[in-house]
Amino acid sequence: MSTILSFFNYWVVVALMMIGFYCVIARGNMVKKIMGLNLFQTSVFILFVTSGKVSGGSTPILREGVEIYSNPLPHVIVLTAIVVGVAITSVGLALAVRIQEAYGTIEDDHLGDDDDDERLALEDRQRR
Amino acid sequence: MNIIDLMPFSVLLPLIAAGVVAILPGRTLPWTVTFLAALGSAVIAAFTLPAATEVTLSYPFGNWPPPIGIEYRVDAANAFVALLIASMASLSLLWGKTSVNQEVLGRQGPFYALFLLALSGLLGITLTGDTFNVFVFLEISSLATYALVAYGRDRRALLAAFRYLIMGTVGATFLLIGIAFLYTMTGTLNMADLAERLPEVRDTRAVRAALAFIIVGLGLKLAMLPLHLWLPNAYAYAPNFITVFLAGTATKVALYVMLRFIFTVFAPDYSFVVLPLATVLMVLAVAGMFAGSWVAMFQVHIKRMLAYSSVAQVGYMVLGVSLVSLSGLTAAFLHLFNHALIKTALFMAIGSVIYRIGSAKIDNFRGLGRQMPWTMTAFALAGLSIIGVPTTAGFISKWYLILAALESGAWWLVALIVMTSMMAVVYIWRIVEAAWMTERPADLPAVKEAPLGLLIPTWIMVALNFYFGLDTRLTVGAASAAAEVMLGPGFSGVSP
Numbered sequence: 001m002s003t004i005l006s007f008f009n010y011w012v013v014v015a016l017m018m019i020g021f022y023c024v025i026a027r028g029n030m031v032k033k034i035m036g037l038n039l040f041q042t043s044v045f046i047l048f049v050t051s052g053k054v055s056g057g058s059t060p061i062l063r064e065g066v067e068i069y070s071n072p073l074p075h076v077i078v079l080t081a082i083v084v085g086v087a088i089t090s091v092g093l094a095l096a097v098r099i100q101e102a103y104g105t106i107e108d109d110h111l112g113d114d115d116d117d118e119r120l121a122l123e124d125r126q127r128r
Numbered sequence: 129m130n131i132i133d134l135m136p137f138s139v140l141l142p143l144i145a146a147g148v149v150a151i152l153p154g155r156t157l158p159w160t161v162t163f164l165a166a167l168g169s170a171v172i173a174a175f176t177l178p179a180a181t182e183v184t185l186s187y188p189f190g191n192w193p194p195p196i197g198i199e200y201r202v203d204a205a206n207a208f209v210a211l212l213i214a215s216m217a218s219l220s221l222l223w224g225k226t227s228v229n230q231e232v233l234g235r236q237g238p239f240y241a242l243f244l245l246a247l248s249g250l251l252g253i254t255l256t257g258d259t260f261n262v263f264v265f266l267e268i269s270s271l272a273t274y275a276l277v278a279y280g281r282d283r284r285a286l287l288a289a290f291r292y293l294i295m296g297t298v299g300a301t302f303l304l305i306g307i308a309f310l311y312t313m314t315g316t317l318n319m320a321d322l323a324e325r326l327p328e329v330r331d332t333r334a335v336r337a338a339l340a341f342i343i344v345g346l347g348l349k350l351a352m353l354p355l356h357l358w359l360p361n362a363y364a365y366a367p368n369f370i371t372v373f374l375a376g377t378a379t380k381v382a383l384y385v386m387l388r389f390i391f392t393v394f395a396p397d398y399s400f401v402v403l404p405l406a407t408v409l410m411v412l413a414v415a416g417m418f419a420g421s422w423v424a425m426f427q428v429h430i431k432r433m434l435a436y437s438s439v440a441q442v443g444y445m446v447l448g449v450s451l452v453s454l455s456g457l458t459a460a461f462l463h464l465f466n467h468a469l470i471k472t473a474l475f476m477a478i479g480s481v482i483y484r485i486g487s488a489k490i491d492n493f494r495g496l497g498r499q500m501p502w503t504m505t506a507f508a509l510a511g512l513s514i515i516g517v518p519t520t521a522g523f524i525s526k527w528y529l530i531l532a533a534l535e536s537g538a539w540w541l542v543a544l545i546v547m548t549s550m551m552a553v554v555y556i557w558r559i560v561e562a563a564w565m566t567e568r569p570a571d572l573p574a575v576k577e578a579p580l581g582l583l584i585p586t587w588i589m590v591a592l593n594f595y596f597g598l599d600t601r602l603t604v605g606a607a608s609a610a611a612e613v614m615l616g617p618g619f620s621g622v623s624p
Binding site for chain 1: 260301
């Protein structure tokens with residue numbers, strides 16, 4: 001029991017990672033796929049932050065009476081990774097909006113398989 | 129100003145120019161600034177290569193000494209790749225002006241800004257000596273690439289970009305997990321520092337998992353066979369200019385980082401021993417060579433066909449790596465360079481045809497040999513190079529690959545390489561046959577030769593293919609120097 005609890009963060013990481021990864025693979029809806037991707041990335045952030053924890057250490061802020069503190073470097077790394085994650089989410093959602101406009105749906109089951117080159121080229125010329 | 133201070137500017141120049149280009153009005157001005165930035169970065173890279181071959185250059189960012197600060201660490205291997213990327217970008221831009229004017233309507237500032245971001249991301253991955261920095265630059269270049277692919281006129285470009293985004297992000301996150309494990313075990317992110325500290329913890333499960341995660345993550349970016357699914361559609365539906373650029377650069381950089389991790393960070397006597405990496409890479413490489421060439425033979429969409437051919441060519445590069453020898457790695461670096469020349473030339477020629485006929489279907493290529501003789505001749509000559517006919521660049525890389533295979537005693541690999549080259553003959557011949565051996569059907573409109581703005585850069589690329597097929601001093605010299613640096617001094621094979 002104590003082994004399970006002492007690795008609590010890692011269990012959360014693995015669970016979140018698998019839930020996220022499953023969503024990415026199994027869901028057809030593009031917004032759900034992006035949500036899965038977010039969960040997947042978040043699990044890695046928790047993994048990183050957990051690795052910086054020093055047992056008995058306080059937050060890494062310079063103040064009186066603090067001798068032991070957690071490693072701040074993983075926090076900084078995760079901040080950067082969060083920014084990257086937000087950028088990916090926004091680009092992904094923007095693409096989903098464009099796909100909704102072009103196809104009228106964001107359910108990705110074989111979308112675009114029966115698109116014909118000739119017809120699309122013709123539509124393209126008419127739009128211009 | 130010495131070369132060490134100048135070297136980071138090959139990344140910074142496109143990065144800074146991207147901000148400027150984004151707000152520039154019109155169509156000609158953004159292109160001009162973009163071209164100057166890419167050219168500047170290529171010139172800096174050209175000066176860096178000889179300097180880096182002599183001694184490893186190290187530039188600490190913000191004057192923080194590594195391993196605390198981020199370091200750019202340039203040796204013969206990454207200087208070679210950086211020069212390739214920057215010069216391919218400049219040559220693609222030369223071709224791209226005319227093509228982009230047709231495909232991107234209105235203001236082109238944002239388009240070229242994204243291109244510059246993708247370029248600086250790729251160069252950043254190449255030059256940096258910090259593993260987390262690799263992840264950040266990988267995402268910079270990938271995000272810009274997703275947006276650029278979505279610029280395609282066909283609505284399937286959006287789907288291709290979305291699927292690329294999903295797979296690319298999963299790949300990059302795998303890389304991040306690997307880096308997290310490495311950091312947890314060693315407390316450092318600097319590659320040189322990691323190489324020193326990893327031997328102490330080499331027999332832990334976390335480090336083995338890190339290696340596996342990093343290889344799968346980068347394998348996705350590299351489009352190694354079972355992880356290649358994003359590539360054909362992304363190449364097929366992206367704007368032609370972006371296809372030309374990506375074909376010569378994106379997968380090459382991914383291969384380079386993978387080698388950097390396998391050989392420098394983990395050292396070959398670790399990575400090839402704890403995992404059956406040589407076997408796995410060889411099986412995937414051969415499978416990629418066959419599956420890629422096989423599928424390419426049946427494609428009706430020519431850009432898709434060339435994209436599948438790229439999957440096959442990645443197989444040749446990985447095959448060189450899987451031999452784990454100096455000559456194998458030299459062949460991999462050589463093909464990395466030569467394939468960039470070949471594929472760029474092929475995509476340029478096809479892009480010029482699409483510029484005129486607006487379609488990439490093989491049916492519409494019937495009889496084009498007489499109507500666009502210069503373009504189709506360029507395509508056929510570049511096709512000779514991908515098949516590997518002597519006097520072309522493609523022959524040189526296949527020759528070295530075959531020598532490396534024989535050196536390892538794997539004569540059966542030679543047979544496989546020759547067989548897949550025969551398959552390349554088939555898929556190139558289909559187009560040559562359609563263009564020259566069939567009459568142009570009466571219902572298809574007559575077309576003119578491609579404009580000079582497209583024709584001249586295409587022929588420059590074709591000429592380069594033949595130049596590097598005859599004068600191999602630069603390529604073979606740089607590739608073997610790169611391979612030597614990667615393997616480190618005193619490398620004498622790996623015994624599993």
